[in-house]
Each structure stands twice: as C-alpha cells, then as structure tokens.
Amino acid sequence: MSDRIPILRIGDILLVSVQFDLEDQTVLNLQEDLAEQIVAKSAQGVVIDISALEIVDSFVGRMLATVAAISRVLDARTVVVGMRPAVAITLVELGLSLGGVSTALDLEKGLAKLRRPASSASQ
Amino acid sequence: MAKQDNAVDLVGLLAAEKQDLAASWVREVQESLGRRVGAAELDRELRELYEALVEALRQGAQDVHAEQMSEVRALLTELSRNRARQGFSPSETAISVFALKTVLEPALRDGSADTVRAYLQLGRILDGLGLFTIETYTQTRDELITAQAEQLLELSTPVVRLWDGVIAVPLVGTLDSARTQVVMEKLLQALVDTGSEQAIIDITGVPAVDTQVAQHLLKTIVAARLMGAECTVSGISPQIAQTIVALGIEFDGIVTKASLADALKLALRRSGVDMVAHAGVQR
Known part of the structure; x- marks a missing residue:
C-alpha cells in the first residue's frame, strides 16, 4: 500500500498539498480519491499545491492535466499553484504545456483566482 | 653522470658572471618589450628568475618538470600571468626566456666541446621553460576569456x-x-x-x-x-x-x-x- 495524499476541504474548495515526490501508484490513487471527493463534497474548485515538488516526470505532468480534465467534467475548476522554476522548465522541455490547466504563483493567489467568478478569471 | 658535470660547468659560468649576464639579459628583454614594462620591475623579475634557475641547475635539475625547478616554475607562472593580463603577445612573453640563450652565446666563442655540450643542454632546458611560459600564458588568457563571457552573460540579462x-x-x-x-x-x-x-x-x-x-x-x-x-x-x-x-x-x-x-x-x-x-x- 503506497502513500495517499490527503485532500483537505476549505469551504467548497478542495486543497491537495503534495509534500513529497510522487510515485506512479500515488498519482493514480490521487486521481481516484479526488474524483470521489469532488462528488462527495460537491466542491466547486480544486487547488493542487506542488510547491514542495522538486522532481517532475512526464507522468506527473500528464496527471496534472488529467486531474484538471476530470474536475472540469465534474464542474469544478482546478488551479495548480506554486510550481518551481526548475519544474516549469522541465515540463516545457518535456513538451507538456498543460493547456487548459490554470496556474497561480502561490496558494493565496490560487484561492483568489477560484473565488473570482469564472467569466473574469478566464480574461 | 657526465651530463651533470657539464651542467655544473655551465652553472659555474652562469654563477661567476652573474651580474654581467643578468644585466645583459634584462637589456635584451627590455629592448624586445619596448617601454611597456618598468625597467626596475623587469630587472627584479629577471634577476629573481636567474637566481632561481642557477640554484635549480646547481641542484642538478635536468628538465622543466624536475622537482628542483619548482621555484623557477612559480616565478615563470607569475611572469607569464602578468604578461597575459597586460596584453602582451605570446612571443613577447616567451622572449623573456629565450633571450637568455642569446645572452649566453658569447661564452661559446672560445669554449671547449664540453662547454658547447653544456650550452646545448641548457638550451633544451630553456626551450622547455619557454614552452611552459606559453602554456601558462594561454591558460591565463583562457581564464580571462571565460570570466569575461560569464560577466557578459550576467550583465546582459537584468530583470x-x-x-x-x-x-x-x-x-x-x-x-x-x-x-x-x-x-x-x-x-x-x-x-x-x-x-x-x-x-x-x-x-x-x-x-x-x-x-x-x-x-x-x-x-x-x-x-x-x-x-x-x-x-x-x-x-x-x-x-x-x-x-x-x-x-x-x-x-x-x-x-x-x-x-x-x-x-x-x-x-x-x-x-x-x-x-x-x-x-x-x-x-
């Protein structure tokens, strides 16, 4: 049994804070848990904090896109926050631009982005 | 150990006519460099080098990489580093060493076969020292270029x-x-x-x-x-x-x-x- 990443609820927003480097199985568990939690808590938004993440491979990169897509289907918006410069460079070099995933510099700005109505956030 | 005896002969010559030889060496180098190095500084540099070289030969140094030569190498390194920084050309740097050969030539005129052999051996050593000088010179230049490239990189990208x-x-x-x-x-x-x-x-x-x-x-x-x-x-x-x-x-x-x-x-x-x-x- 590999580690599970805790999913915290703040109001109608779910907060996923990744504190250690991810293994493939952990990532799959997270996708599953998150989908369940969004439905169970009827969440409007998901914030994934990866500020502690130093290493990202293509699998994790795709996971972020997948999670965003899953939550969009379940009518919740996803914001990835706190990506490190080195991680961003790696993802770009891997050719993953995470189109369709919104991002923010830190947790605070991410939450602010979710609180803004959807129409203005896309501008 | 015949070789070493020959070297000792030459050491005798180098040591006996120390003042004259060193003085003409300084003059020779001074001429080739023009007035770009201060006379006093050049005099001091070359005399130190001369002393160190004689000392190394007396101890039986056979080539540039001999242990006895460490003092000479250190002095030469400093000399060529300075020359490289001041923007002298490689030949101008190496001439400091090779000029000593010219200076020693008069000693051959009435010299025996032994003296000639000794001179040739010293010539080999001096050639080695010359090459060493060029090497250090290039190294210093490379370091300078690398440092400048880095500086440029830093300078050119302000946020x-x-x-x-x-x-x-x-x-x-x-x-x-x-x-x-x-x-x-x-x-x-x-x-x-x-x-x-x-x-x-x-x-x-x-x-x-x-x-x-x-x-x-x-x-x-x-x-x-x-x-x-x-x-x-x-x-x-x-x-x-x-x-x-x-x-x-x-x-x-x-x-x-x-x-x-x-x-x-x-x-x-x-x-x-x-x-x-x-x-x-x-x-």
Missing part, C-alpha cells in the same frame, strides 16, 4: 521591476540557447521572488529573430504560464514582425505589443491598476 507585480526583462543582443536558458531561469526565479503575476519580455534590442529564438521565447512564456504568470512580448520592430510572418512562426495565444509602454499598460490593466490622467496638469 527589472516595473510595478508591484510587474517585472520586465529587456533583452539586448543576439539570443542563443545558453543565454535564453539564463534569461528563462532568471525570469522564473524573479517571478517567485517578487510574487509577480505579470512579466514583459522586451526584445527591442534583439537584432534578429529566427525560428530558434522564437522557439526559446515560446518556451520561456509557457514556463512562466505554468508557474501562474502571464507573459507579454514587447518591442517588436516592423522588420521583425515581417520576418516572423515570413518564417511562419506562430505566436499562438501570446500577447505581443509594439512597445514596452503598451505592454506595461496591458500588464497594469490585467493586475487591476487604473491610470488616470489629470486634466489640470500641464504637459
């Missing part, structure tokens, strides 16, 4: 803060992958450090844009977007705009502005800052 939450990178000069890498890293780090959500890349000073440069810019912008910041490219000249279209480069989803002022205006609007011109102010 400036234009407003709260708005940073800009004015790019000047040709972009290559090494520079773009530095720009990218600096820009992204600055985003984190200042907590800025708006970044402007100003390419007014970039003379030409080709597909590779465009690729680098795109990468930087996508990376910034991944971190949650928005990037604007500004300072696109009419020529560059034409090149970009002619090359078929697509700046999909990237905002481009003609001037830095326009880009700043956009960035401020995006971060919710309103600018109001007061009617009463005379301009």
Whole structure:
C-alpha cells in the first residue's frame, strides 16, 4: 500500500498539498480519491499545491492535466499553484504545456483566482 | 653522470658572471618589450628568475618538470600571468626566456666541446621553460576569456521591476540557447521572488529573430504560464514582425505589443491598476 495524499476541504474548495515526490501508484490513487471527493463534497474548485515538488516526470505532468480534465467534467475548476522554476522548465522541455490547466504563483493567489467568478478569471 | 658535470660547468659560468649576464639579459628583454614594462620591475623579475634557475641547475635539475625547478616554475607562472593580463603577445612573453640563450652565446666563442655540450643542454632546458611560459600564458588568457563571457552573460540579462507585480526583462543582443536558458531561469526565479503575476519580455534590442529564438521565447512564456504568470512580448520592430510572418512562426495565444509602454499598460490593466490622467496638469 503506497502513500495517499490527503485532500483537505476549505469551504467548497478542495486543497491537495503534495509534500513529497510522487510515485506512479500515488498519482493514480490521487486521481481516484479526488474524483470521489469532488462528488462527495460537491466542491466547486480544486487547488493542487506542488510547491514542495522538486522532481517532475512526464507522468506527473500528464496527471496534472488529467486531474484538471476530470474536475472540469465534474464542474469544478482546478488551479495548480506554486510550481518551481526548475519544474516549469522541465515540463516545457518535456513538451507538456498543460493547456487548459490554470496556474497561480502561490496558494493565496490560487484561492483568489477560484473565488473570482469564472467569466473574469478566464480574461 | 657526465651530463651533470657539464651542467655544473655551465652553472659555474652562469654563477661567476652573474651580474654581467643578468644585466645583459634584462637589456635584451627590455629592448624586445619596448617601454611597456618598468625597467626596475623587469630587472627584479629577471634577476629573481636567474637566481632561481642557477640554484635549480646547481641542484642538478635536468628538465622543466624536475622537482628542483619548482621555484623557477612559480616565478615563470607569475611572469607569464602578468604578461597575459597586460596584453602582451605570446612571443613577447616567451622572449623573456629565450633571450637568455642569446645572452649566453658569447661564452661559446672560445669554449671547449664540453662547454658547447653544456650550452646545448641548457638550451633544451630553456626551450622547455619557454614552452611552459606559453602554456601558462594561454591558460591565463583562457581564464580571462571565460570570466569575461560569464560577466557578459550576467550583465546582459537584468530583470527589472516595473510595478508591484510587474517585472520586465529587456533583452539586448543576439539570443542563443545558453543565454535564453539564463534569461528563462532568471525570469522564473524573479517571478517567485517578487510574487509577480505579470512579466514583459522586451526584445527591442534583439537584432534578429529566427525560428530558434522564437522557439526559446515560446518556451520561456509557457514556463512562466505554468508557474501562474502571464507573459507579454514587447518591442517588436516592423522588420521583425515581417520576418516572423515570413518564417511562419506562430505566436499562438501570446500577447505581443509594439512597445514596452503598451505592454506595461496591458500588464497594469490585467493586475487591476487604473491610470488616470489629470486634466489640470500641464504637459
């Protein structure tokens, strides 16, 4: 049994804070848990904090896109926050631009982005 | 040990006519270098070197890499480093060593076969020392060049803060992958450090844009977007705009502005800052 990443609820927003480097199985568990939690808590938004993440491979990169897509289907918006410069460079070099995933510099700005109505956030 | 005896002969000569030989050596070098090195400094340098060389030969040093030569090598290293820094040419540096051969030539006139052999051996040693000088010279030059290249890299990529939450990178000069890498890293780090959500890349000073440069810019912008910041490219000249279209480069989803002022205006609007011109102010 590999580690599970805790999913915290703040109001109608779910907060996923990744504190250690991810293994493939952990990532799959997270996708599953998150989908369940969004439905169970009827969440409007998901914030994934990866500020502690130093290493990202293509699998994790795709996971972020997948999670965003899953939550969009379940009518919740996803914001990835706190990506490190080195991680961003790696993802770009891997050719993953995470189109369709919104991002923010830190947790605070991410939450602010979710609180803004959807129409203005896309501008 | 015949060889060493010969060397000792020559050592005798070197040591006996020390003052004369050293003086003419200094004169010889002084002539070839012109007036660019102070006479007193040159005199001191060469005399020290001379003493060290005689001492090394007396101890039986056979070539440049002998242990007894360490003092000579240290002095030579310093000498060629100084020459390299002062901008002398390699031959001007090496002449300091080779001039000693010329100076010793008169000793051969009435010399026996032994003296000639000793002279030739010393000649070999001096050749080695000359090569060593050139080597050190080149090394120093290389270090200088590397240091300058690094400085240039640092100098050429400043990240400036234009407003709260708005940073800009004015790019000047040709972009290559090494520079773009530095720009990218600096820009992204600055985003984190200042907590800025708006970044402007100003390419007014970039003379030409080709597909590779465009690729680098795109990468930087996508990376910034991944971190949650928005990037604007500004300072696109009419020529560059034409090149970009002619090359078929697509700046999909990237905002481009003609001037830095326009880009700043956009960035401020995006971060919710309103600018109001007061009617009463005379301009």
